[in-house]
Each structure stands twice: as C-alpha cells, then as structure tokens.
Amino acid sequence: MVTRAAKVKDLAEDALPAEEAPEEAPEEAPEKSLDDLVTRLPGVTEQFAAALGKGLAVHTVGDLLRHYPRRYEDRTHFKPICDVRHGEAVTISGKVISVENIPTRSRVTLTKVALDDRSGIAFLVFFNQWYLKKQFDKLRGKVVVAYGKASRAGRGGLDMTDVEWEAPEDDKDALSSGRIVPVYPLTEGALQARVRRAVWSALEEYGHLASETLSLSLRDRRALPPLVEALRAIHFPETEDARLAAQRRFVFDEFFGLQLLLAVRKRQADKMQGTVFAETNGPIEELKAVLPYPLTGAQARVIGELAKDMASPRAMNRLIQGDVGAGKTVVAMAALLIAVRNGYQAALMAPTEILAEQHYLGIRRIMESMGVTVSLLSGSLPAKEKRAALASVASGETHIAVGTHALIQDDVVFHRLGLGVVDEQHRFGVMQRAALKQKGFSPDVLVMTATPIPRTLTLTVYGDLDVSIIDQLPPGRKPIKTHWKRGHERQAVYETLRRLLKEGRQAYVICSLIEENEKLQARAATELAGHLQTHVFTEYKVGLLHGQMKPSEKEGTMTRFRDRELQLLVSTTVIEVGVDVPNASVIVIEDADRFGMAQLHQLRGRVGRGDTQSYCLLIGDPKTEDGSARLTTMAQTTDGFLIAEEDLKLRGPGDFYGTRQSGLQPLPFVDVVRDVPVLKEAREEAWTLLQEDPKLARPEHAALKAVVKSKYKNVLGLSAS
Numbered sequence: 040m041v042t043r044a045a046k047v048k049d050l051a052e053d054a055l056p057a058e059e060a061p062e063e064a065p066e067e068a069p070e071k072s073l074d075d076l077v078t079r080l081p082g083v084t085e086q087f088a089a090a091l092g093k094g095l096a097v098h099t100v101g102d103l104l105r106h107y108p109r110r111y112e113d114r115t116h117f118k119p120i121c122d123v124r125h126g127e128a129v130t131i132s133g134k135v136i137s138v139e140n141i142p143t144r145s146r147v148t149l150t151k152v153a154l155d156d157r158s159g160i161a162f163l164v165f166f167n168q169w170y171l172k173k174q175f176d177k178l179r180g181k182v183v184v185a186y187g188k189a190s191r192a193g194r195g196g197l198d199m200t201d202v203e204w205e206a207p208e209d210d211k212d213a214l215s216s217g218r219i220v221p222v223y224p225l226t227e228g229a230l231q232a233r234v235r236r237a238v239w240s241a242l243e244e245y246g247h248l249a250s251e252t253l254s255l256s257l258r259d260r261r262a263l264p265p266l267v268e269a270l271r272a273i274h275f276p277e278t279e280d281a282r283l284a285a286q287r288r289f290v291f292d293e294f295f296g297l298q299l300l301l302a303v304r305k306r307q308a309d310k311m312q313g314t315v316f317a318e319t320n321g322p323i324e325e326l327k328a329v330l331p332y333p334l335t336g337a338q339a340r341v342i343g344e345l346a347k348d349m350a351s352p353r354a355m356n357r358l359i360q361g362d363v364g365a366g367k368t369v370v371a372m373a374a375l376l377i378a379v380r381n382g383y384q385a386a387l388m389a390p391t392e393i394l395a396e397q398h399y400l401g402i403r404r405i406m407e408s409m410g411v412t413v414s415l416l417s418g419s420l421p422a423k424e425k426r427a428a429l430a431s432v433a434s435g436e437t438h439i440a441v442g443t444h445a446l447i448q449d450d451v452v453f454h455r456l457g458l459g460v461v462d463e464q465h466r467f468g469v470m471q472r473a474a475l476k477q478k479g480f481s482p483d484v485l486v487m488t489a490t491p492i493p494r495t496l497t498l499t500v501y502g503d504l505d506v507s508i509i510d511q512l513p514p515g516r517k518p519i520k521t522h523w524k525r526g527h528e529r530q531a532v533y534e535t536l537r538r539l540l541k542e543g544r545q546a547y548v549i550c551s552l553i554e555e556n557e558k559l560q561a562r563a564a565t566e567l568a569g570h571l572q573t574h575v576f577t578e579y580k581v582g583l584l585h586g587q588m589k590p591s592e593k594e595g596t597m598t599r600f601r602d603r604e605l606q607l608l609v610s611t612t613v614i615e616v617g618v619d620v621p622n623a624s625v626i627v628i629e630d631a632d633r634f635g636m637a638q639l640h641q642l643r644g645r646v647g648r649g650d651t652q653s654y655c656l657l658i659g660d661p662k663t664e665d666g667s668a669r670l671t672t673m674a675q676t677t678d679g680f681l682i683a684e685e686d687l688k689l690r691g692p693g694d695f696y697g698t699r700q701s702g703l704q705p706l707p708f709v710d711v712v713r714d715v716p717v718l719k720e721a722r723e724e725a726w727t728l729l730q731e732d733p734k735l736a737r738p739e740h741a742a743l744k745a746v747v748k749s750k751y752k753n754v755l756g757l758s759a760s
C-alpha cells in the first residue's frame with residue numbers, strides 16, 4: 040500500500056516539479072504564518088486548542104480559517120415572536136423572564152425558559168438538560184438569542200425545540216448579534232461563541248497572509264472576489280450578496296484544483312506513446328461471428344471508437360460509460376481480442392472476486408473456441424494454481440488475464456502486455472487509476488463504469504479521459520417493475536415471490552445494509568437465509584452469499600445459482616456490481632431505505648438482463664422524508680442518469696468524484712448540480728492556464744501550485760491507509 044501511494048506521489052512530483060528552495064532571509068524574527076498553532080491567537084488556551092484539534096482537526100491558524108460555517112443566521116433582524124409560525128426554523132431574541140425544570144411521568148425532565156421580546160413570549164424547551172436551569176437563572180433579565188424550530192405556535196404561545204442559544208456576553212460582543220452570524224460545526228469543549236471569536240481573531244491577525252492563488256485577470260474575467268476578501272466574507276459576511284460571492288469563489292477554487300490535476304494528467308496521457316494495433320477489423324468481425332446476438336448500434340459505435348484509439352500510436356485512455364445491463368462486457372471483449380490478434384496479451388481487472396470469476400467464465404466461453412487462452416488471477420487462488428497462472432502469464436501462453444487487483448501485484452509479470460481494461464472503474468477510485476498507470480499496467484487503457492452521471496459532469500470529472508457512452512440497451516429488455524412495500528407487508532411480498540418462483544424464475548434477496556460491518560452483515564444474511572429456507576420457501580433451495588465466505592465457497596454458490604440448482608439467493612451487497620445471471624428476474628431488497636439510490640440502482644441492475652419481465656421489490660420503512668423520496672423515485676424510474684442526479688443532490692459530491700475512499704473532502708457548500716456552471720468555468724480556466732504555463736513554473740503561480748500539491752498529498756496520505 041505504502042509503495043503504491045509513494046508511486047502516485049512521484050507522479051505528482053513529476054507533473055508539478057518542486058522549485059529550488061528559495062533562499063530564506065533568516066535575519067527576520069519568526070514571522071506570523073498560517074502554520075502557526077491556534078494557541079498563538081488571543082483567548083485560545085491549550086485546553087481549547089486541544090478540543091479543536093481532537094474534534095475538528097483544527098490545529099493551525101490556517102486550519103481554523105478553513106473551518107467554514109455550517110450555516111448562517113441573519114441576526115440583523117430577529118423575527119418578532121408574535122409572527123413565528125408553526126414548524127418554522129427561526130432566530131429570535133428576548134429577555135429571560137422565567138426558568139423552570141419540570142419532571143414528567145416518562146422520567147424526562149423538561150427545562151422551559153421563557154423569553155420576552157415585547158411582541159410575545161416564547162418558551163425554549165430542552166429535554167433532559169436540567170443543568171441548563173442554573174445557566175439561565177444567571178441570565179434572568181438579560182437578552183438571549185435563540186435559534187430553533189417552532190414546535191408549537193399560535194394562541195397558546197410559542198414553543199421552540201432543537202434550540203441553539205447564546206447569551207451575547209455583553210454589548211461589546213458584536214460578533215454574535217446585529218449581523219449575519221456564522222454557525223460553526225462544533226465539538227466537545229468548543230462552544231459556538233468561542234469558536235466564532237477564535238475565527239474572528241484569526242482573520243484579524245492572519246487573514247492578510249492568505250496567499251492569493253488566482254490572477255487578477257482571471258478574477259476579473261470570472262467576477263470572483265480576492266481570497267482575503269472572500270475569507271472574511273465567508274466567515275463574517277456583511278451582506279447576503281457578499282456571502283454568495285465568497286461562496287462562489289471557494290467553489291471555484293475547489294473545482295479549479297481538481298481540473299488542474301485532471302488537465303495535467305490529460306496532457307501527460309496525450310503525450311504517452313501506446314501500442315499500435317494495426318489489425319482491428321478482422322478481430323471485430325471474428326467476435327461478431329461467434330456472439331449469440333447482434334451488437335446494438337451503441338455497442339458497435341463504441342467498439343469503432345476504441346478500435347480507432349488502438350490503431351493509433353497515441354496511448355488509448357478511454358472511459359466507457361453505460362447504464363447497468365447496457366452490455367459493456369462484450370465491448371471489452373472486442374478490445375481484448377484486438378490486442379490478442381495483434382500479438383499482445385491483454386488484462387481485464389474487476390473490483391470483486393465474484394465479478395472477476397464471472398468475467399473469466401464468460402470470456403473463456405466465447406474465446407476458447409477461437410484458440411485464445413484465458414487465465415484467472417485472483418488473490419484467493421490456491422498457491423499451486425496461482426504459481427501456474429503466473430508462469431503462464433509470464434511465458435505469454437496466456438493471452439488474456441482476468442482478475443482482481445491481484446493483477447497489479449508485484450509478482451505479476453506479463454510477457455507482452457498491450458492493453459489493460461478496468462471494469463467498474465468507479466469502484467477503484469480516481470487515485471487508483473493513477474496508480475494503475477504508474478504500475479505500468481499498460482499504456483493503452485480502457486475503463487468502464489456504470490455509474491451514470493450527467494453528461495456535463497462526465498466531461499469535467501473524467502476530464503483526463505476520452506469518453507464513449509453506450510446509450511442503448513439490448514433489444515427486448517422490458518423495464519423492471521419496481522414496487523415499494525412497507526415492512527408489515529413482507530408476507531405479501533413473499534407470496535408474490537413464491538408465485539414468480541413457481542414460474543421457474545430465480546430471485547435475489549438482498550439483506551439489509553449494516554454500515555461498514557461485514558461480520559454483522561454476514562450474520563444477518565445467514566439468519567435470513569436460514570429463516571427463508573426453513574420457514575418460508577421450504578419447497579425451494581435457498582443459497583447464501585456474503586463477504587466473509589471463502590472465495591471457493593462464494594464461487595460454488597454462484598455456480599449453483601447460475602446452474603439453477605438454487606432458486607433463491609440471499610446475499611449481502613457483494614453482488615452489487617456486475618453480476619450477470621439472466622434467468623434471475625426478481626430482486627427483493629430488505630431495508631431498502633438504508634441504501635443510497637445509486638446503490639439501489641446497481642442492485643436492481645442484477646435483474647432485467649433477459650427478455651422476461653423483471654421485478655424489484657423494495658421493502659422499507661424510511662424514517663426521513665429523504666428516505667421516502669428515494670424509494671418513491673426508485674419505484675418511478677429506471678433511468679440511471681436521472682437517479683444519479685437525484686442521488687447527487689441528496690448525497691453530495693464525495694461519491695461523484697469517485698474519491699470518497701481517498702478522502703478528498705469536498706467543501707461543505709459545494710453542490711455539484713447547482714454548481715455545474717462554476718465547474719465549467721473552472722475547467723476552461725484550468726486548461727487555459729496550463730497552456731500558458733504547463734508546469735506552473737511562473738512565480739505568480741507559486742501559491743496555486745503549493746495549494747494543488749498539498750491537496751494532492753492529502754488525498755494520497757489518506758488513501759494509503
């Protein structure tokens with residue numbers, strides 16, 4: 040792991056070489072720097088600093104300046120209590136006139152604090168926080184600012200719950216009243232007012248040190264405020280407009296950095312020499328002749344595009360995007376066969392063992408008759424078989440190696456590798472893609488993904504790749520019918536399932552998602568399978584699949600399912616990606632509300648792969664409105680692009696970069712759907728800039744370069760773990 044991260048780091052170093060360290064002028068006393076610890080700020084004690092560090096990863100003044108508000112409260116005007124309506128989230132301000140602790144029968148202590156603003160009286164209601172009474176008692180007759188939700192309003196008075204409150208210490212504290220006030224993410228030992236004060240001091244004493252990363256002309260062109268101004272306005276905006284301008288600036292910065300990296304990579308890729316595969320038509324025709332079905336128009340077009348890449352001396356760097364079930368595998372096969380017929384080896388890498396095995400079987404079935412040798416290389420092969428496979432790959436006897444990331448381990452030596460194909464690339468993440476190249480996987484690379492994202496975004500996120508889209512499903516596919524049922528309707532769902540099984544279909548039952556805990560997931564799946572076998576579907580054979588099983592057991596189960604020995608397969612999300620068993624036409628997903636929509640779409644994509652009508656039965660009792668919205672959307676549409684867009688809105692961009700596991704933390708206020716125009720501007724500027732100064736070597740780009748490089752390293756640091 041460490042070596043791989045180190046290698047990617049080298050890549051970054053190559054792309055943006057470090058300058059010669061400038062001669063520092065040592066005579067000056069240690070100046071202020073954004074790297075100073077927060078304890079250098081007035082009022083920041085060791086204890087407070089420790090809390091900031093532990094809970095918020097804020098160590099230096101620079102960290103603090105990047106600790107952006109979670110939201111803002113407009114305290115230029117407080118809402119008069121008499122105007123507050125039921126359900127509204129508002130900020131009010133009033134004098135404390137009474138404080139009471141009220142025990143209730145359910146052993147909850149209510150603390151009720153009455154605030155009077157002359158227009159009316161509001162009660163702040165706290166649950167089980169009896170100790171607050173003491174604090175409010177001290178504030179009797181003083182003004183308190185409170186933000187919360189009006190849980191009851193009207194004649195009987197106003198109750199506010201989920202309250203955040205503050206007693207502006209004294210009139211001098213202009214930070215917490217009479218302005219748009221920032222509200223920061225907090226942690227134990229760091230109160231809102233104190234964090235706010237610390238950020239304020241940081242801005243006052245260090246704000247001017249933030250080095251501008253964007254040139255004046257760029258800022259003019261794109262109407263972006265200077266960094267120093269933006270920093271001040273993102274924390275303590277004078278007006279809503281100033282805040283929006285600042286926000287736009289930071290969103291731009293975020294995208295600009297990413298686009299610069301992609302542009303650097305794209306430039307490198309374009310210069311890279313690949314293999315010339317002179318003969319492309321022959322192999323394509325050869326494949327078409329043995330396929331049991333004609334290619335769709337979209338498949339043929341995409342194969343044409345990649346064949347052109349392969350025939351040219353420039354290294355191929357292409358992304359193939361196609362919704363689940365669009366038929367990406369056969370497109371990959373065309374590329375693999377072109378490589379083989381031109382005298383090279385080719386490799387196909389998949390993210391899971393189950394998928395690697397499936398590809399191995401499928402490709403071998405088609406290619407064996409053509410005299411092409413296919414080998415499987417996965418981490419779980421018995422030592423003897425692995426040795427044999429390695430030897431066969433090294434001697435060149437193997438034409439096509441299929442495997443998991445075991446394919447890029449150090450012990451794998453190819454005789455004459457000409458092409459690397461990566462399936463379900465989003466599973467590997469953006470950084471692993473860089474690692475692959477670094478590993479010399481092959482100069483010619485084809486990556487495939489089913490995560491459909493809006494086209495404008497594709498171009499910007501995969502900006503270093505050429506993109507082909509398979510925008511057509513094979514003929515005869517019927518849209519999957521999706522129904523959402525509540526937990527108490529489970530019996531009815533099982534009866535539907537039984538009816539479908541009787542028709543000779545096979546079905547998946549996906550066990551509920553238990554975050555990050557494979558052991559618990561495995562246990563839940565085992566229990567569910569046992570229950571279904573012994574109590575519900577006694578007349579059928581129920582199989583089990585989960586991540587804790589040995590690879591050979593998993594393969595055994597998949598084989599029995601494929602061979603129709605099992606009618607029902609209870610599984611965790613290990614089948615999420617790529618699994619293709621066309622006769623399986625029903626999928627039941629338990630606790631569907633726990634899954635994201637992209638994931639539900641992937642899971643649902645396991646069915647609807649043949650020409651029978653397929654069904655997806657979602658069981659879930661969502662606890663939030665978002666949850667209901669997700670399941671409703673799933674029941675209404677099978678359009679992957681639409682679902683991806685909705686999913687993006689709900690989940691934010693972490694996933695969409697494909698870098699979540701690499702720790703590239705997007706800004707809290709980036710909204711990838713809303714901010715697409717900014718993203719486009721950032722992309723244009725990044726390309727222009729690199730045209731003029733490909734290595735960011737000019738002195739005026741030093742600050743920008745430093746930021747981009749440090750960001751790159753952050754990503755690497757986290758992905759190495």
Ligand code: ADP
Pocket residue numbers: 332333334335338361362363364365366367368369489513514617619621648
């Ligand atoms: P994905 O794009 O999700 O990887 P697959 O490559 O697994 O999709 O293909 C899904 C199913 O569609 C497979 O069973 C495959 O055999 C079938 N298929 C692919 N292309 C065609 C086609 N042109 N006509 C009919 N069936 C096809």
Ligand code: MG
Pocket residue numbers: 367368462617
């Ligand atoms: Mg696939």
